[in-house]
Amino acid sequence: MDIDKLNLIKKDILSIPLPHKTKSDLFCGLFVDxxxxxxxEKADAAFHSFKLYSQYDYLVYLFVxxxxxxxxxxxxLCKYPNTIVHQINPLIGxxxxxxxxxKYPWYVIDPKHxxxxxxxxxxxxxxxxxxxxxxxxxxxxxxxxxxxxxxVLTKNGPLKTLRVGNGGISARKRTAIIxxxxxxxxxxxxxxxxxxxxxxxVLKQQNSWLAExxxxxxVGATFDLLNLPTEEQARKFGHEPIELSLYMxxxxxxxxxxxxxxxN
Numbered sequence: 001m002d003i004d005k006l007n008l009i010k011k012d013i014l015s016i017p018l019p020h021k022t023k024s025d026l027f028c029g030l031f032v033d034x035x036x037x038x039x040x041e042k043a044d045a046a047f048h049s050f051k052l053y054s055q056y057d058y059l060v061y062l063f064v065x066x067x068x069x070x071x072x073x074x075x076x077l078c079k080y081p082n083t084i085v086h087q088i089n090p091l092i093g094x095x096x097x098x099x100x101x102x103k104y105p106w107y108v109i110d111p112k113h114x115x116x117x118x119x120x121x122x123x124x125x126x127x128x129x130x131x132x133x134x135x136x137x138x139x140x141x142x143x144x145x146x147x148x149x150x151x152v153l154t155k156n157g158p159l160k161t162l163r164v165g166n167g168g169i170s171a172r173k174r175t176a177i178i179x180x181x182x183x184x185x186x187x188x189x190x191x192x193x194x195x196x197x198x199x200x201x202v203l204k205q206q207n208s209w210l211a212e213x214x215x216x217x218x219v220g221a222t223f224d225l226l227n228l229p230t231e232e233q234a235r236k237f238g239h240e241p242i243e244l245s246l247y248m249x250x251x252x253x254x255x256x257x258x259x260x261x262x263x264n
Contacts, residue, residue, distance in 0.1 A: 005244040006122060006262040010045035012248075013124055016052055023082060024056030027131060027171075028113035030105060031120065034091025036065040040075035042121045047080050049124035050117065053257075055131055057082055058117075061109055065090040098212035101167075102190050106177050116172045123169035123260040126247060130257035133237060134171040140226040141177070141217060143170030144238035144260060151198040152210060152218035156187070158198070159218040164234045167213025168260030171237075176227075180220045190215070 029050050031043070051057060060083045064073060067090055077083055086108065091097045109116065115134070119125075134142050143165030151161040187193040191208040194215060198204060220226025229237065238256045239246070241263035246255055 001122065001241060001261040002244075002263055008244065009124065009126075009242075009247050009259075009262055013045045013049050013052065013126075018048065018051050021051070021054075021057040024058060025112050026056060027054070027058045027115040027117055028109065029058055029060035030063075030109070030116050030118045031060055032063040032091075032097070032101065032105065032118070033068075033121070034063070034065045034088055034097060034100065036067040036090050038064050038068050038076075038121070039072045040079075043076060044079070046119050046121050046124055047076065049126065050119060051080065053125040053128050053130065055128070059084065059113070061086065061105065063088050063105060094211065095209040098210060098215070099190060101212035102181060102184065102215060106174055106181065109174060111174070114174050116174055117169070118167060118172065119169045119258075120260070123258065125169075125258050126242075127250075127255065127257055130171070130237070133257060137229055137233065138227060139171075139229050140173040141165060141170060141220065142172075142229050142234060142237045143167055143213065143217075144240040144256075144258070145231045145234040146240075148199045149201065150214050150218065151201065152194065152214055153196040153198065154187075154193050155195055160222040162217060162221050162228075163231050164221075164228050165213065165217055166238070166240050166260060167211070167216075168240055169238060169258045170213065176220070176225065177216060180216050180225050183219055183223060183225060184215070 062083050063086045066087045091100050145163045149161050152159045184193055194208040194210050196206040238258040241261040242259035
């Protein structure tokens with residue numbers, strides 16, 4: 001990822017003033033970072049874009065480490081008061097983050113928030129209308145397509161190979177995600193069910209520490225627990241990474257609704 005170009009995108013997003021919007025429970029935001037290193041400066045553009053390009057002012061569930069500097073969270077709450085903070089134990093590394101995502105936040109979010117947008121400090125919404133695209137598609141999960149074929153391996157054999165969808169910024173149906181997690185739990189849970197992963201048919205991992213987006217989408221697609229977009233539909237929704245030139249070309253009809261990371 002090109003940090004300098006991502007920062008140019010963040011600067012552009014933050015240059016646009018936030019209009020006043022009415023509150024709504026149609027969607028909510030989910031921001032999880034257990035690294036203990038969340039700062040207002042790093043998270044500001046992601047939150048700003050969520051408020052700027054959403055139809056309404058949606059609540060954000062912010063899960064952060066108990067060791068995170070409190071003054072940084074207070075700065076976030078000062079600018080974005082429609083936020084609920086949940087303190088969690090530190091999540092060191094992607095493995096622990098994914099393990100936590102496969103069992104915790106979906107049960108904490110209020111059931112009235114069926115539609116959820118997960119986002120991170122290196123992601124952003126970049127134009128209006130993302131809610132209608134997701135809802136009109138009648139999908140349970142929408143995220144940027146991966147650039148490789150992903151095949152998750154389990155104790156019962158390989159799951160369906162797919163390219164959808166990346167969870168860095170993704171729209172999800174809460175009840176559908178819970179169904180997938182309950183299926184995993186009915187097969188012994190994450191560490192007894194998953195055994196590895198292949199990327200483009202090459203074995204890359206021989207353990208159960210799968211990325212949560214790969215685990216959820218693969219189980220959902222294989223057992224018809226999730227209605228997923230096609231790769232083409234997912235690419236219209238989001239890009240990972242996005243090219244800076246495409247982000248800046250704001251009249252381009254191929255420009256997606258959301259982005260995660262930036263390159264070239």
